[in-house]
Amino acid sequence: MKKFYLTTPIYYVNSEPHIGSAYTTIIGDIIARYKRLIGYDVFYLTGTDEHGQKIMQAAKKREIEPKQLCDELSEKFSQLWKDLKITNDYFIRTTDPKHMKTVQLFVSKMLENGDIYKGIYKGWYCIPCETYWNEDETEQIEGKHICPTCGRELNFVEEENYFFRLSKYTEPLLKHFKENPDFVEPDFRRNEMLKILESGLKDLSITRTTFDWGIPMPNDPNHVIYVWVDALINYISAIGYGSDQEKFEKWWPADLHLIGKEINRFHSLIWPAMLMSVGLPLPKKIFAHGWLTVNGQKISKSLGNAIDPREFVKKYGNDVVRYYLARDIVFGKDGDFSEENLVHRLNSDLANDYGNLLHRTIAMVVKNFDSIIPEPNNIQEIDEKLIKEYFEVKEKYLEYMESYKLTNALETIWEYIRYINKYFDENKPWVLAKEGNKGRLSTVLYNTLEAFLKVATLLIPFMPYSSEEVFNRLGQERNFQKILNEWNTIKPTTKAVHGKPLFNKIDLKKFEKIAVKKEEKKEEHGVLISIDDFKKLDLRTAKIIEAQKIEKSEKLLKLIVDLGKLGKRQIVAGIAKFYSPEELIGKKIVVVYNLKPAKLMGIESQGMLLAAKINDKLSILTVDKDIEPGAKIS
Numbered sequence: 009m010k011k012f013y014l015t016t017p018i019y020y021v022n023s024e025p026h027i028g029s030a031y032t033t034i035i036g037d038i039i040a041r042y043k044r045l046i047g048y049d050v051f052y053l054t055g056t057d058e059h060g061q062k063i064m065q066a067a068k069k070r071e072i073e074p075k076q077l078c079d080e081l082s083e084k085f086s087q088l089w090k091d092l093k094i095t096n097d098y099f100i101r102t103t104d105p106k107h108m109k110t111v112q113l114f115v116s117k118m119l120e121n122g123d124i125y126k127g128i129y130k131g132w133y134c135i136p137c138e139t140y141w142n143e144d145e146t147e148q149i150e151g152k153h154i155c156p157t158c159g160r161e162l163n164f165v166e167e168e169n170y171f172f173r174l175s176k177y178t179e180p181l182l183k184h185f186k187e188n189p190d191f192v193e194p195d196f197r198r199n200e201m202l203k204i205l206e207s208g209l210k211d212l213s214i215t216r217t218t219f220d221w222g223i224p225m226p227n228d229p230n231h232v233i234y235v236w237v238d239a240l241i242n243y244i245s246a247i248g249y250g251s252d253q254e255k256f257e258k259w260w261p262a263d264l265h266l267i268g269k270e271i272n273r274f275h276s277l278i279w280p281a282m283l284m285s286v287g288l289p290l291p292k293k294i295f296a297h298g299w300l301t302v303n304g305q306k307i308s309k310s311l312g313n314a315i316d317p318r319e320f321v322k323k324y325g326n327d328v329v330r331y332y333l334a335r336d337i338v339f340g341k342d343g344d345f346s347e348e349n350l351v352h353r354l355n356s357d358l359a360n361d362y363g364n365l366l367h368r369t370i371a372m373v374v375k376n377f378d379s380i381i382p383e384p385n386n387i388q389e390i391d392e393k394l395i396k397e398y399f400e401v402k403e404k405y406l407e408y409m410e411s412y413k414l415t416n417a418l419e420t421i422w423e424y425i426r427y428i429n430k431y432f433d434e435n436k437p438w439v440l441a442k443e444g445n446k447g448r449l450s451t452v453l454y455n456t457l458e459a460f461l462k463v464a465t466l467l468i469p470f471m472p473y474s475s476e477e478v479f480n481r482l483g484q485e486r487n488f489q490k491i492l493n494e495w496n497t498i499k500p501t502t503k504a505v506h507g508k509p510l511f512n513k514i515d516l517k518k519f520e521k522i523a524v525k526k527e528e529k530k531e532e533h534g535v536l537i538s539i540d541d542f543k544k545l546d547l548r549t550a551k552i553i554e555a556q557k558i559e560k561s562e563k564l565l566k567l568i569v570d571l572g573k574l575g576k577r578q579i580v581a582g583i584a585k586f587y588s589p590e591e592l593i594g595k596k597i598v599v600v601y602n603l604k605p606a607k608l609m610g611i612e613s614q615g616m617l618l619a620a621k622i623n624d625k626l627s628i629l630t631v632d633k634d635i636e637p638g639a640k641i642s
Contacts, residue, residue, distance in 0.1 A: 009047065009048070009049045010047070010048050010049065011048065011049045011050075011051070011258065011259060011263075012040075012043040012048040012049070012050045012051075012263045012264075013050075013051045013053075013247070013259040013260070013261075013262045013263050013264075014036055014039060014040055014043070014050065014051070014052050014053070014262070014263060014264045014266070015036075015052075015053045015054070015243055015262055015264070015265050015266065016032050016033050016036045016053070016054040016266050016267075017032065017057075017266070017267050017268065017271060017275075018054065018055040018056055018057040018100065018102065018239055018242050019054075019055075019056050019057060019085055020056075020057045020060075020062070020063075020138075021056050021057065021058050021063065021077070021078050021081035021082055021085070022062050022063060022066050022081075022136075023081075024081065024084055024314075024316075025084060025085050025088050025316075025317075026307055026314040026315060026316065026317070027300065027302065027307070027314075027315055027316075027317045027320065027345055028299075028300045028302075028307045028314075029085075030088065030092060030317040031297075031300050031333060031337075031345075032266050032267075032268065032297065033054055033089060033092070033094055033096075034092065034094070034329075034330055034333055035266065035297070035333070035334065035339060035414070036052060036054065036094075036096075036266050037052070037092075037093075037094045037095055037096075037330075038330065038334060038414060038469045038470055039264070039266075039409075039412065039469070040052040040095055040096075041095060041468060041469035041472060042409050042468075042469035045465075045468050045469060045488055046406075046492075047489065050097070051097045051098070051247065051259050052095060052096045052097050052098075053096065053097065053098050053100065053242075053243070053246050053247075054089065054094070054096045054099060054100075055098075055099050055100030055101055055102075055242060055246070056078070056081070056082040056085050056086075056099075056100075056101050056102070057102055057235065057238075057239045057242075058074075058078040058082065058101055058102045058103045059102055059103070059221055059222040059223065059232075059235045059238050059239075060138045060221065060222065060235030061135050061138065061216070061218075061219050061221070061235075062135055062136060062138060063077065063078065063221060064219050064221040065135070067221075070608075071561060071563070071564055071582070071608045071609050072606070072607060072608055072609070073607060073610060074221045075103065076606070076607055078101070078103055082101050082103075086099050088316075088317065088318070091318055091321070092317060092318075092321065092326065093326055093472070093473075098246050100242050100245070100246045102223075102238055102239060102242060104245075106245065106251065107241070107242060107245040107246075108223045109250070109251075110241060110244070110245035110249055110250050110251070111223050111233060111237070111238050111241045111245065112223060112224075112226045112233075113249075113250045114241050114244075114249070114250075114282075114286060115214075115225065115226055115233060115237070116226045117285075117286040118172065118282070118285045118286060119226065121285055121286065122173075123172060123173045123176065123285045124170050124171065124172055124173070124214070125170070125171055125173070126168065126169070126170050126171070127168075127169060127170075127171050128166065128167070128168055128169070129165060129166065129167055129168075129169040129171075129213040130164075130165070130166045131143070131164070131165060131213075132146050132153050132162040132163070132164060132165070133162060133163050133164075133165045134155040134157070134158065134160060134162050134163075135163065136155070136158050136160055137155055137157050137158050137160075137270075138234075138235045138236060139155070139157065139236075140165075140212070140213055141153075141155065141156070141162060142210060146162060157270050165218075167216070167217050167218060168217060169213040169214070169215050169216070169217070169231070170213075170214055170215040170225060170228075170231060171211045171212060171213055171214065172211060172212045172214045172237075172278075172281075172282070172285075173211055173285075174209045174210065174211050174212045174277075174278065174281050175208065175209050175210055175211050176281075177209065177280075177281035177284050177285070178205060178208050178209045180281075180284055181205055181209075181277060181280060181281060181284075182202075182205050182206070184280065184290065185198070185201070185202055185205065190293060191276075191290075191292075191293065191294065192272070192276045192293075192294045192295075192296065193293065193294070193295050193296070193340065193412070194295075194296070194340040194341075197269060197272055197276075197296040197340075198276075200272065201272065201273065201276045201277060204273065204277065205277065209277065209281070212234075212278065213234065214233060214234040214237045215228075215231035215232060215233055215234060216231065216232055216234065217230055217231055217232075219232070220232055222234075222235060222238065223238050236274050236278065237278075237282070240274065240275070240278070240279045240282065241282075243262055243265070243279075243291075244256065244260060244288070247259040247260060260288070260289065261288075261289040261290060261291050261292055262291040262292065263291075263292050263293065264291075264292070264293050264294075264295060265291050265293070265294045265295070266295055266297070267294065267295070267296050267297070268296065268297060268298075268299065269296045269297065269298055269299065270299075271296075272294075272296040275294050275296075276294050276296070279291075295339075295340070295412060296340075297339055297340050297341075298340065298341045298342035298343060299342050299343075300337070300342075300343055300344070300345055301342070301343075301344045301345065302315070302344070302345045302346075303344070303345070303346055303347065303521075304344055304346075315522060317329065319522050320347075320350070320522065323522060324350065324351075324354060324514075325473075325511070326473060327470075327471035327472070327473050327474045328350070328353075328354050328358060328511065329350070330470055330471060331353065331357070331358065331418070331470050331471055332349070332350040332353050332354075333345075334414040334415065334418055334470055335353060335357070335415060335418045335419075336349055336350075336353065336415075337415075338415050339412055339413070339414050339415065340412075347521045347522060348521075351514045351516070351519060354511060354513070354514060355513045355514060355516075357422060358510070358511040359509065359510075359511040359512065359513040360513075361422065361425050361426060361429065362425055362463075362510065362511070363509045363510035363511040364509070365425065365428060365429055365432065365456070365460060366460055366478065366481070366510060367506075367509050367510070368432075369432065369453060369456045369457055369460065370457075370481065370504045370505070370506045371506055372437055372438070372441065372449075372453055373453055373457075373504045373506075374504065374506045375441070376441050376446070376449060376453075377450070377453075379503050379504055379505070379506070380500075380501055380502070380503055380504070381453075381454065381457060381482070381483075381498060381499075381500055381501065381502045381503070381504050382446075382449075382450030382453060382454055382500060383450060383454065383500035383501070384450060384451040384454040384455060384496070384500075385447055385450065385451055386447055386448065386451060387451065388451075390431065390434065390435065391451060391455050394427070394428070394431050394455055394459060395455075395495050397424060397427055398424065398459060398462055398495075401420055401421065401423070401424040401466075402462075402466070402492060404417075404420045405417050405420050405421060405466055408420060409469075414470075418470065421463060421466055421467065424459070424463060425463055428456060428459045428460065428463070431452075431455070431456065431459075432452070432456050435448075435452040437449055437452045437453060440452065454498065454500070457482060457498055457504070458495060458496065458497065458498050460478065460482075461478065461479075461482055461484060461491060461497070461498060462491060462492065464478035464479065465488055465491045465492055466492075468488070474510050474511070477507075477510060478510075480505065481504060481505045481506075481507060482498060482502065482504055483502040483503055483504065483505070484497075484498060484499075484502070544602075545600060545602070546600070546601040546602035546640070547598055547599070547600060547601065547618075547640070547641035547642075548571055548574065548598070548599055548601040548637075548638055548639065548640060548641065549596055549597070549598060549599075549631050549635055549636070549637055549638065549639045549641065550569035550570060550571050550577070550596070550597055550598070550599045550617075550637050550638070551569060551570040551594065551595070551596050551597075551637045552567055552568070552569055552570075552592045552593060552594065552595050552596075552597060553568050553569065553570050553576070553593070553594075554566075554567065554568035554593070555567050555568075555589035555590075555592040555593060556589050557584060557589060558580070558584075558609055558611060560609065561584070561609050562584065562585065563582045563583070563584045563585055564580055564581070564582055564584055564608060564609060565580070565581055565582075565583055565584045565587070565589060565592070566578065566579075566580055566611060567579045567580075567581060567592065567617070569597070569599060569615075569617075569637075570637045571599075571601070571637050571638040572636050572637040572638030572639075573638055574601070574638045577599075577614045577615055578611075578612065578613065578614050579599065579613050579614060579615045579616065579617060580608045580609070580611050580612075580613035581613075581616070581617050581619075583617075583619065583626060583628065585626075586625075586626040586627075587628070595628070595630055596630055596631040596634075596635070596637070597617050597618070597628055597629060597630055597631070598617065598618045598629045598630075598631070598641060599615045599616060599617050599618070600615055600616045600618070601615055603615050603616050617629075
């Protein structure tokens with residue numbers, strides 16, 4: 009059984025996932041399902057990147073430990089992939105002890121091979137991108153050095169670092185690129201990397217000493233390993249490098265690294281050089297896709313378009329979102345996620361062309377053959393053309409899928425769907441039924457369903473759940489190889505089930521975009537919740553009996569509150585700039601009693617007090633009349 013090892017980038021946990029971060033993972037899932045469909049043993053890897061200065065700063069801003077921040081956000085990515093029914097075989101975290109040990113092993117081998125040395129780094133560093141830039145690579149605006157990737161201001165850094173002799177691998181990499189023209193795709197991304205190589209690579213700083221949230225350098229724990237070196241090694245730590253040689257040898261080298269274009273240099277130049285340093289084979293292919301915008305805008309929380317993909321799935325269905333992403337956005341190029349275009353594809357392609365064909369064909373089987381799929385007979389030239397057309401479509405589909413031209417593969421399938429519709433209409437089965445020509449009618453209905461079953465099989469990678477429904481309605485076994493490679497695979501006398509349409513059309517007169525709807529509600533009411541949502545909160549009165557400042561924190565106070573019969577609790581609150589500990593003693597406040605405990609600055613908080621804030625003013629909510637602590641608020 010041939011193997012296929014596929015990876016996504018591991019996602020940086022400085023913010024919550026959105027439709028943009030889901031795009032690569034969904035495309036990866038389409039490819040993984042395709043490879044399984046045609047008989048490959050697949051290992052599909054994704055995960056989260058959890059070290060670096062940006063994570064440490066984000067955690068400090070929230071006054072929690074970096075690991076707590078990583079735990080929270082990594083779980084959100086992991087849960088999102090489950091909700092989107094992603095079939096990844098493993099989810100790696102760079103804070104996993106096994107991964108951290110593998111990183112130190114890998115770097116130790118680079119040291120042993122003489123490819124790492126100590127020196128002084130002077131240059132520009134982008135904290136959001138976690139990227140070093142040379143002077144000639146930066147942009148300068150009004151005297152400030154700007155990151156060429158994200159457009160933010162760079163910080164000048166001067167510190168003792170360890171360096172990787174990246175320059176040593178300029179010529180070996182050039183040779184590899186020339187001997188393997190498909191190593192990096194699309195070709196315009198490959199050409200970008202070739203230009204960098206031809207100008208010569210510079211040695212890379214691979215440690216930092218100004219912060220400690222990272223993996224310690226072997227034998228020199230005052231240095232932490234550069235987050236990108238740490239992150240890239242996940243592709244081999246996940247499959248047993250240094251711990252499970254048999255598993256590692258089975259899966260490595262990776263067949264495909266899926267990445268966004270902004271991290272192409274790390275994957276196409278630095279990662280291969282690192283692998284050369286320790287004597288490991290290079291991945292077979294790196295595919296750098298473009299950026300995703302939403303309704304023409306860059307994805308941003310401030311613009312209100314950083315929408316959770318589950319919002320789209322909830323409204324339109326998982327298969328619809330998957331289909332739209334692959335059909336409308338050419339993989340490899342920049343693309344725009346337009347909700348209007350998604351609805352158009354749903355109504356036109358899925359409801360009209362695809363779902364309606366199955367619906368009306370089964371309806372005729374139910375009406376004319378008591379739901380039993382009839383046996384074909386008296387094959388005519390028009391039937392043979394339908395069959396011939398399928399096998400030509402299948403070959404085109406396989407060719408496109410192997411080259412990751414997903415949009416082309418879907419367009420080819422839809423050409424055949426339109427052809428099946430034409431075949432159905434030209435044969436006029438409703439006329440055959442009216443004339444009592446059961447022999448010809450049975451052939452037309454059988455061939456239409458046989459062609460439809462083949463389409464559903466080809467669509468399994470893109471729309472697995474609607475394809476599963478087609479198999480259920482036609483009562484067919486999941487013998488995919490037989491279905492793909494032979495005709496007449498539907499067993500006559502099988503009972504067909506007539507159900508609801510596979511896809512429901514959206515009424516354009518009532519259509520309302522998810523993003524617009526959420527923004528309007530936010531302006532008018534904030535986020536609207538139901539009474540059932542409100543009932544989930546357990547609000548109680550409490551009396552503050554102790555209060556003290558938390559060392560090294562300017563805004564946190566530690567409070568001990570009395571909840572009467574419910575006992576006492578410790579609450580950490582960010583109100584130190586507005587209240588002194590002394591003036592809080594004795595106040596009767598309102599707290600969220602059933603809030604999950606959390607650690608802030610390493611101190612556990614067992615609830616939350618309620619406060620109102622506007623601009624630079626804050627006031628805690630207190631009880632108007634005397635009432636016992638612990639009273640429930642409703």
